[in-house]
Amino acid sequence: MEHARYMRLQRGSAWCGFVLFVGFLAAYSVGNLLSPMDPTMTAKDAVDFLTDNQTGILTAVAIMVLMVPFEYPFVVVTSLQMRRIEGGWGLLSMTQVLTGVVAPIGFFFPLAILSAAAYRPEAHSPDVLLAMTDTFNLMYVGNACIFVLQVWSIGYAALIDRRAKPIFPRWFGWLNIVLGIVLIPGAFVYLNKTGPFAWNGAFAYMLPSVAYFIWKVATPTLLLRAIKHEEAETAGQRAGQEETQLATP
Template identity: 30%
Template structure:
C-alpha cells in the first residue's frame, strides 16, 4: 500500500515536471543570474540597514562605534542575515559564468575552474562579516570588543579584493582568448574585467589609514571599487542574458542543446 502510494506520487510529480516546461537549461541559468543579482542587492541593503553605506569611519573610537550599533540594533541583526544569504547566493552566479566560459572554443578548462574557485572563495569573505555583525546584535560585548568586531568586519568586506582580482582577470583572459567569428563575450567586457581589479586593489592598504581617500570609507578604497564593480556586474548580466536567449551563436556552434 505504501509502495503504491509512493509510486503514484512519483509518477504524478514526474508528469507535472515534464508538462510544466519549467526545469530547462535556460530557466536554470536565468535562476543563477538572478541569484547573483540578489546577492549584490542583499549586500547593499545589508550595509544600508546597519548604517554602513558608506561604512562608518575607521577613525571612530570605541564609544562612537558602540553607540552606532546600539542605535542600529535591528538593522545590524538584519544585515547579518542578509550578508550570510548573499554569500550563499554568490555561488550559482559563479557557476553560470564558468559554464558560459566553457562554451568558448578551445578554452583551457583551468580558466573556468579557477574562476569558479575564486568565486567560491569570495563566498566566505561575504558570509564572515555577516556572522560578525550577528555577534554584535546577539549580545552586548562592551565598547572594546564591539570595536574589534566592527573593525574586522569592515576590513573583510572592503579588503576582499584579491578574490575578485583573480576572478576578473580570469574572465578577461577567457574573453581575449576567444577568436571565433561571433565571440561569447565582447572584448569590451574583457577590458573592463582587466581594469576593474586594478581599481579594487586600491583597498589593499585600508588597514594603514584612518582618514582620507585610502581609508575603508574613502573615495579610492570604497567608492571607486563600488562603482567599477557595479558596472562590471551589470555588463556581465547583460552579456550573459544575451547568450542565454540565443540558441545559436553561429550556424555551427550551439550554445544550449537542451530546451
Template identity: 30%
Template structure:
C-alpha cells in the first residue's frame, strides 16, 4: 500500500509536466509576435517598406517613360507606337527606373513569406505556394519592362517589329494573372486560418477581393478597345489600383508586425 503512493505521486507529476497550457484568453495575452535581434528587425522593416517603395519608384519610372498617365493601347496605329518609343532617352531611362521599382517587391515577399510561416501550424504548404507564386509574379512584372526597353533601344527598326515588341510587353504585363490570384488566395487562407497575431484576418478577406479584381485581365487577349482592352478601365486601371493597394497594405502590416517584436540581445530579451 505504501509503495503505491510514491508511484501515484510520480505519475501525477509526469502528467502535470506534460499538460498542455491553457489557451490565451485574448490576442493581447499572446505576447510578442516573434523575437528578433535589432539587426534582423531593421532588415524586416526595410523589406516591409519595399512594398510602398514599389509604388513610388515604379510609378515614377512609368511617368518618366510616358507609360502613365495615358498608356498605349491595342488600337494605336503603328506610327503612334513607333513615335512613343522614338523619343530619345525618355523611354529607356523611365523603363530602367520602373524595372528597379517592380523588383522591390522581392524583399517584401521575403518578409511576407516569413510572416506566413509563423502563422501556419504544421507543414507550411500555403507558405510554399506563396513563395513559388510570388516568385513567378516578380518575374512577370520585370520581363515586360525589359521588352519595352528593347523596343526603345532601336526605334529605327521596322515598325512592325516595334509593334510586335509593344504588344508582347503589354500582354505579358497584363494577362498572366493566374500566379497573382494563386498568391492572393494562399495569403488569404493563411490569414483567415491563423489566430490573427501575425497576419490579421481582414488581410485575408482583402486578398480575396484583390484576387477577384485581377480575374478580368485575361479578357485583354480578346478586346482591342473599350474597358476590357489592356489599357481599359476594368483591365489596366482596376488592376493597377488594387495591386498598389495590396503593396501598400501588405507593407504596412509587415511593418506593424516588426514593431511589435521582442528584441533579443546577447544578454537576453531587451525591453
C-alpha cells in the first residue's frame, strides 16, 4: 500500500473515535439513559420508564448498532501507534487490540436486553420488565471492568516511551491508569442497591463516566497528533535515505 494512503487510513481510523463519542452521546441522550435508573425502583417504575421512553430507547439502540463498527478501526489504530513504542507487535499493543475488540460487548449486549424490554412492554409482566431493566443496569455498569486491561496497556505504553518526542504524552498515560482504577468499583454493583457502589453511585457510575468521556475526547485527539508525527518521521527517514543514495558514488 502507498504510504500516503496508509496514513490517510490511520487518520480516518482516529476520527472514528470522535464519531463514536458523538454517536454515543446522541444515543444516550435520545434514550434518556445519561441519568442512571434508581436501583430501588419498583416494577411499576420500570414499566413507566420503558413506556415513557419506548421510542427513545429503541432509537438509541439503533444508533448504537450503527456506531459500534467504528470502534474497530479506532482500536486498531491505537495499537498501531503503541506498536511504534514497542518496536513491533508486543504484549501491550496486542492486549489493547484484543480487549478493545471485545469492549463493544459491554455496550451492545445490555442495550439489546433493554431494547427487548422496551420493544413490547405490554406483552410482559411488570416483574419480568423489572428483571430485564435490572439486567441492563447490572451488565452495563458492572461489566465496565472489561475496559481495565485495555486502558492500562495504553497507559503503561505511554509511560515507558523514552523517545525524544513520545508517541503519547505522559499525562495521557496517567489518565489511562486512573481510568482503569475508577472502572474497578463497577464490579461491586452486584452487591449494592444504595450508596456509592450502587449502579447509580459516585464510585460505580459517576466517576467512571466522567473519566471515560475525557478519555474518549483525548484519545482520538492524541492519535491524530501521533499520526502526524509518524508521517513527519517517515518523511525525514526517506529524505535521509535519498541523501545517502546521492552521496554514494
